Amino acid sequence: MVLQIAEAPVTQTCCHHWMIQTSEGPVSLGVCKNCLETREFKNSIEDWSFDQLPRESKAHEDDAKD
Numbered sequence: 001m002v003l004q005i006a007e008a009p010v011t012q013t014c015c016h017h018w019m020i021q022t023s024e025g026p027v028s029l030g031v032c033k034n035c036l037e038t039r040e041f042k043n044s045i046e047d048w049s050f051d052q053l054p055r056e057s058k059a060h061e062d063d064a065k066d
Contacts, residue, residue, distance in 0.1 A: 017034055018033075018039070019032075025043065026044060027040040027041060027043060028040070
């Protein structure tokens with residue numbers, strides 16, 4: 001009788017280093033230099049919410065108003 005041990009597939013994680021194309025529309029294509037994964041990046045600041053900004057920057061704005 002021969003026993004075979006099944007090995008779980010190894011999933012590697014990548015510390016992405018994105019190379020992003022020049023902005024020529026609403027999105028730019030990015031390619032990771034390490035694993036060649038591709039991803040679209042939004043080019044518009046309007047897509048960001050001020051609620052996503054760090055609290056520290058809001059505190060500085062409040063100080064400037066005083």
